[in-house]
Amino acid sequence: MEKNNIIEVRDLVVGYGADTVLENISFDVEEGEIFIVLGGSGCGKSTLLKHLIGLIKPISGRIRIDGDDISDCDEATFKKILRKIGVLYQSAALFGSMTIAENVSLPIKEYTDLSHKSLETLVKMKLKMVNLNGYENHLPSEISGGMRKRAGLARAMALNPKILFFDEPSAGLDPVSSVELDNLIIHLNKSLGTTMVIVTHELQSIFNVAHRVIMLDNKTKGIIAEGNPKYLKDHSDDPFVRNFFNRKSEH
Amino acid sequence: MESFKDLSSCRYEISESNDGEMIIYLEGRIDADNASSLIESFGSLIRDRSPVSLVLDLKKVTYLDDFGALVLVELRDMMADAKGEFNLKNAREEVLFVIDSEAIAESPKLIKIRPPSMFVRFGDAILKYVSDVKYLISFVGSVCLAFTYTFFHPKSLRMDDTFLYMQKTGVDALPIVGMISFLMGLIMAFMSSIQLQMFGANIYVASLVSLAMTRELGPIMTAIIVAGRSGSSFASEIGTMKISEEVDALFTMGFDPTRYLVVPKIMASVFVVPILTLFSDIFAILGGLTVGVFMLDLTANAYILQTLKTLSLFDFFLGIFKSGVFAILISWIGCLRGFRVKGGAASVGQATTSAVVSSIFLIIFFDSLFAVTLRYLK
Numbered sequence: 001m002e003k004n005n006i007i008e009v010r011d012l013v014v015g016y017g018a019d020t021v022l023e024n025i026s027f028d029v030e031e032g033e034i035f036i037v038l039g040g041s042g043c044g045k046s047t048l049l050k051h052l053i054g055l056i057k058p059i060s061g062r063i064r065i066d067g068d069d070i071s072d073c074d075e076a077t078f079k080k081i082l083r084k085i086g087v088l089y090q091s092a093a094l095f096g097s098m099t100i101a102e103n104v105s106l107p108i109k110e111y112t113d114l115s116h117k118s119l120e121t122l123v124k125m126k127l128k129m130v131n132l133n134g135y136e137n138h139l140p141s142e143i144s145g146g147m148r149k150r151a152g153l154a155r156a157m158a159l160n161p162k163i164l165f166f167d168e169p170s171a172g173l174d175p176v177s178s179v180e181l182d183n184l185i186i187h188l189n190k191s192l193g194t195t196m197v198i199v200t201h202e203l204q205s206i207f208n209v210a211h212r213v214i215m216l217d218n219k220t221k222g223i224i225a226e227g228n229p230k231y232l233k234d235h236s237d238d239p240f241v242r243n244f245f246n247r248k249s250e251h
Numbered sequence: 252m253e254s255f256k257d258l259s260s261c262r263y264e265i266s267e268s269n270d271g272e273m274i275i276y277l278e279g280r281i282d283a284d285n286a287s288s289l290i291e292s293f294g295s296l297i298r299d300r301s302p303v304s305l306v307l308d309l310k311k312v313t314y315l316d317d318f319g320a321l322v323l324v325e326l327r328d329m330m331a332d333a334k335g336e337f338n339l340k341n342a343r344e345e346v347l348f349v350i351d352s353e354a355i356a357e358s359p360k361l362i363k364i365r366p367p368s369m370f371v372r373f374g375d376a377i378l379k380y381v382s383d384v385k386y387l388i389s390f391v392g393s394v395c396l397a398f399t400y401t402f403f404h405p406k407s408l409r410m411d412d413t414f415l416y417m418q419k420t421g422v423d424a425l426p427i428v429g430m431i432s433f434l435m436g437l438i439m440a441f442m443s444s445i446q447l448q449m450f451g452a453n454i455y456v457a458s459l460v461s462l463a464m465t466r467e468l469g470p471i472m473t474a475i476i477v478a479g480r481s482g483s484s485f486a487s488e489i490g491t492m493k494i495s496e497e498v499d500a501l502f503t504m505g506f507d508p509t510r511y512l513v514v515p516k517i518m519a520s521v522f523v524v525p526i527l528t529l530f531s532d533i534f535a536i537l538g539g540l541t542v543g544v545f546m547l548d549l550t551a552n553a554y555i556l557q558t559l560k561t562l563s564l565f566d567f568f569l570g571i572f573k574s575g576v577f578a579i580l581i582s583w584i585g586c587l588r589g590f591r592v593k594g595g596a597a598s599v600g601q602a603t604t605s606a607v608v609s610s611i612f613l614i615i616f617f618d619s620l621f622a623v624t625l626r627y628l629k
Contacts, residue, residue: 096594096595096596096597097595097596097597108283111283112283112286112287113287114290114321115287115290118286118287118290118321118325121321121324121325122317122318122321125320125324126317129317160283160316160317160318192317
């Protein structure tokens with residue numbers, strides 16, 4: 001079955017002021033795909049993510065999310081797009097004064113008419129889904145970094161968005177928590193069919209979860225590789241790409 | 252058999268048998284958009300018709316997420332409450348996957364964090380007060396030590412930062428201090444002229460404005476503005492550094508956080524707040540002069556002469572000295588509140604509020620002390 005492109009990026013130029021970080025990049029993300037944006041530090045991964053979720057307007061180019069142009073749209077369309085996306089920030093960005101359950105229920109309360117009882121049940125289901133059942137009444141400061149990430153994920157997918165964006169999900173996690181989060185990403189992708197766009201440079205995670213990757217480079221300010229990471233590891237024409245996937249130094 | 256009902260992207264059809272069995276045929280997507288409507292519709296159906304058993308046929312359900320699972324769980328619970336049977340029929344594999352994997356565990360009841368009882372809060376407040384006083388004493392000691400060290404090692408003073416804070420606290424505050432003081436002088440002159448005009452004592456407007464502003468209102472107004480602008484900024488800056496572990500980083504790099512963060516702020520404030528007060532006095536006198544010239548038919552010359560005749564050097568220096576003391580209090584309490592920040596963003600907000608409130612209280616308190624002391628010294 002042919003899949004739709006849920007994200008279309010065309011001739012995108014991004015940067016800060018007059019300094020461009022990425023120039024004329026184009027790529028597509030298919031519906032239901034786990035798509036990873038990777039590259040060395042300072043190559044513009046996080047900047048690209050901020051553009052994809054509409055936090056920053058591009059210098060030029062087009063970003064279409066499920067058919068709507070996020071780079072140039074009116075407020076109503078922008079809000080419509082925001083309902084379709086969820087973001088897990090690097091620090092999880094949970095609200096410190098609210099319990100985990102309150103954090104997760106915040107968007108559900110705002111956008112649905114569920115009764116208090118149904119809301120409570122749903123929040124428990126969401127937290128069970130990320131293996132945080134029993135921690136509903138804890139404050140973010142009372143749980144570990146890995147748990148915070150999972151709680152952030154539960155909040156990001158509170159309304160079951162079509163696309164989930166992850167900014168460095170494995171950053172600051174121990175290997176076990178990191179693998180658990182990877183498994184959760186795979187599980188959610190399978191069970192709900194959510195498209196996942198992940199910005200990371202954690203090789204193990206990339207090999208574990210990615211269907212397809214693009215690799216950014218700060219020298220060319222563009223995409224230097226695109227495809228399956230396991231294939232690129234051994235068969236990429238670019239030695240820099242092979243070195244990256246094989247953890248080899250250039251020197 | 253009843254006709255189809257449309258609910259967003261989901262439709263359903265109901266069939267009821269004579270022995271009380273109800274079958275609901277669902278079709279389409281069950282998701283966040285229609286979950287609450289479905290729960291409501293099916294809830295009223297169960298209440299109205301009290302079926303003995305309820306079967307949900309999911310054959311034509313194309314998408315079901317955890318909102319969909321919630322609908323099923325709620326229906327199951329409603330039927331259990333009504334002592335009826337509940338079954339699923341023709342659930343596709345992926346639908347079952349969602350239901351199986353997302354069944355609710357025995358989770359605790361959700362609670363809303365409420366403020367503790369009055370007694371707990373009272374006890375907590377006392378403990379907090381004791382801890383604050385302890386910290387306050389140690390902070391006074393720490394600031395004194397840092398200044399003593401800086402006095403004997405002047406090169407240790409971070410001059411760049413000190414100049415930066417001078418600019419932020421002094422130069423950047425000048426427009427607002429000037430404007431408020433000018434308006435204060437204007438209002439005072441205007442209000443007092445109404446009374447003084449009756450006695451033909453217009454010229455004393457100059458005395459009233461100049462004396463009140465240089466001795467009392469100039470230093471107080473300037474200090475309150477500085478407390479709002481810079482005291483709060485010191486508290487939030489240090490507070491944010493505290494929660495992002497920058498203060499810990501300074502400490503582990505061998506810096507004394509007090510010497511590094513507090514000394515430049517206090518030094519800068521002590522230097523610029525008296526200068527700001529001087530400007531405040533001048534702008535207030537100009538405000539009074541404007542009323543005197545344009546409303547009271549006084550000449551500018553006469554107004555200035557009367558001002559100079561009224562003011563003594565003592566009045567002027569008293570105001571400047573007081574503003575120096577206020578500067579120490581504002582920057583000291585701002586930094587102290589910043590260092591007391593614990594936890595997250597809310598704590599930074601509390602520290603900022605507390606810095607401003609405490610500064611204003613201390614300004615008024617010390618001003619009263621000056622007034623009483625001077626009364627007895629004379």
